[in-house]
Amino acid sequence: MGEVFAGRYELVDPIGRGGVGAVWRAWDHRRRRYVAAKVLQQSDAHSLLRFVREQAIRIDHPHVLAPASWAADDDKVLFTMDLVGGGSLVHLIGDYGPLPPSYVCVLLDQLLAGLAAVHAEDVVHRDIKPANVLLEATGTGRPRLRLSDFGIAMRLGEPRLTETNLVVGTPGYLAPEQLLGAEPDFPSDLFAVGLVALYLLEGAKPDAKALTDYFTAHGTPGAPKGIPEPLWQVVSTLLQPDPQARFRTATGARKALAAAAELLPEPGPDDEQIEIFDQLGPLPEGFGPNGPLKRAPGVDHTPVTEQRVPQYPAHPPTPAPSPVPSPVPPPPPAPPHPATETASTASYTARVPEVPAPPVGRAARRRAARRPGPPAKVAIPLLLLALACYATGFWALAHI
Known part of the structure; x- marks a missing residue:
């Protein structure tokens, strides 16, 4: 396995040298692809300043190979760009x-x-x-x-x-x-x-x-x-x-x-066909087209397009409510036996005689509209009190 830089870039093999640092083929563990990485030791302040100026240039064009990202780790810094394999x-x-x-x-x-x-x-x-x-x-x-x-x-x-x-x-x-x-x-x-x-x-x-x-x-x-x-x-x-x-x-x-x-003439049939082939050479042992053959320890393997999920939630999960059993209706009563039902009905009819409907004449209507009298518990004392008063008055008249 190669050296892992900043927990993300795994240096594979050197492929050249730029103006201010060595150029490596590197595996980007987050984007899961090979990139070119220019690495500089932080020993020369002048070169480091040029390095910082270079990585700050961001030009997005199909015919420009400008820096795409950068990282720093201990005494080294690097920036990455697309890996171009056809040579110069x-x-x-x-x-x-x-x-x-x-x-x-x-x-x-x-x-x-x-x-x-x-x-x-x-x-x-x-x-x-x-x-x-x-x-x-x-x-x-x-x-x-x-x-x-x-x-x-x-x-x-x-x-x-x-x-x-x-x-x-x-x-x-x-x-x-x-x-x-x-x-x-x-x-x-x-x-x-x-x-x-x-x-x-x-x-x-x-x-x-x-x-x-x-x-x-x-x-x-x-x-x-x-x-x-x-x-x-x-x-x-x-x-x-x-x-x-x-x-x-x-x-x-x-x-x-x-x-x-x-204005140029068309290329003739004798013109040699030009082929631009890969100049980087095969990958070293331990690396394949899809990256390292083994997972490097201490490397963030999370793809850049994925969003991390915390291991523990911020609040304890609310327990799901236990299901409440629905009430079971009581079983319907068994239908009575036909003989029992007939006997009960006959007995009830015999005990409660039929009551004739009241008359609907004028006297009946007057009685219905009359206010009902006082109950018996109140009417008897009033009657006794009235008799006492009457007797007292009668006695007073007799002694005049």
Whole structure:
């Protein structure tokens, strides 16, 4: 198993070296895919500052390979990007030598498209060269190019990390004004694109100084052997020593390239078919196409699209109410025996005689409307009291 970085990235094998650190193939345990990881030891503060500046560049474009994420662990920092397996333009020229002009137009169009997206973010790359232009492993299909390595890139207006008179870049791919210490600008990137185009067409590294001296002394030369005139007009404009004589934008250069490509002859049947194959090599022991063959200890294997669920809930779960049995209705009474029912009915009828209905005449209605008298418990004492009063009055009259 490889070294696990920040509990997520497992370093598999080194695949190259960038401007400020080693590049590894790594397995992202959360996204479950292989990525390219640039790792830097935190020993050089100057390199670390460049590293931080590089990882801060976020450009989403199909022909730009910019950092996607970053992490820090102990004395190391890293950032990751897509893993591109087809090698660089250096590998392509090493395999096939000079490339057909129509194929070069496809590569240059993609490079200028990616550079236009970079310049749209006010970023100057400052290190465009064949080794920093990577290719997807597309086989014999249409090539797909990715502009990479933003280790010395800077935004317009940002302070330099070096002294003003110190030239930063790769020798042989620097614009004349860069050698004189001018401020980085978009035309200097376009000059480097012209050198890359000449490299692809001739199969060898061009001599930038000799070209600049010749252009300065004699003007623009004729098209070299094997380069069609329309395509040479575009390349030579990119290579002008005076920045004001070059294309001002990558988009302008791309439009001129498209017009020149329409004037090129169709590729002949003798043109060699170009194949871009995987340059990374097989995975080391312990790793497969779907990642490590064993789960590494201490690694967060949770996929990034999943949401973690806490092991214990914040509140105890409410117990489910126990089911209440529904009341069982009493069984209906058994029907009585027919003989018993007849005897009971006959006995009840014999004990309760029929009562005739009361008369409905006028006297009956008057009796019904009359207020009922006092109950017997009250009427008897009143009667006795009335008799006593009557007797007393009668006795008083008799003695007068």
